[in-house]
Amino acid sequence: MTSGAPGSDDLTIGELAERSGIPASALRFYERQGLIRSRRTTGNQRRYHRSILRQVAFIRASQTVGIPLSDIGDVLALLPEGTVPTHEFWVRASQCWQDMLNARIKKLQRMRDLFTECIGCGCLSLEQCHLINAGDKLGKLGSGPRRLLKD
Structure with missing residues (x-):
């Protein structure tokens, strides 16, 4: 009431x-x-x-x-x-956000795949990994997980 x-x-x-x-x-x-x-x-x-x-x-x-x-x-x-x-409003909103959501999905899939690859080697060091980041060449591009943040 x-x-x-x-x-x-x-x-x-x-x-x-x-x-x-x-x-x-x-x-x-x-x-x-x-x-x-x-x-x-x-x-x-x-x-x-x-x-x-x-x-x-x-x-x-x-x-x-x-x-x-x-x-x-x-x-x-x-x-x-x-x-x-309304239903039509929800459909239009979904269409507005479709590209953004698809980009987010793609980024999450890339992160999942890279994370799985990294866990697979066992070293757990993106900074010193000789397979993914030999010589820490990604460090020259700035701080943070450069491969995961790549757009």
Whole structure:
């Protein structure tokens, strides 16, 4: 039961947190980042339209696959205010992020393959490995795992 007027479509932050499974602190953060909106009561309490549940689900699903909040916000900005993400909206968002996700998958596969190769030799030293990095030639390119960070 909501705390708003009878038949109201508004949820308190506690109700939104309970229904979405997202802590109230995260919901306040999403609001500060402009990802979701609330209205304020005369007592300055947040009230969220029930449609925000779908936006929160979209945010969490997007985060789960590694989409940064800034990118999520850019896509949510295309959603007309007061509307919920539809199937078509999710498809368009997925298309927007497809290249980025494919690049991330490719990078993770490369890291997996190089890590497996390294573990296979047993030395566990990328700096001194005579097979992968003879003479530490990768060190001249800068610090960090140069082969793993390669785009």
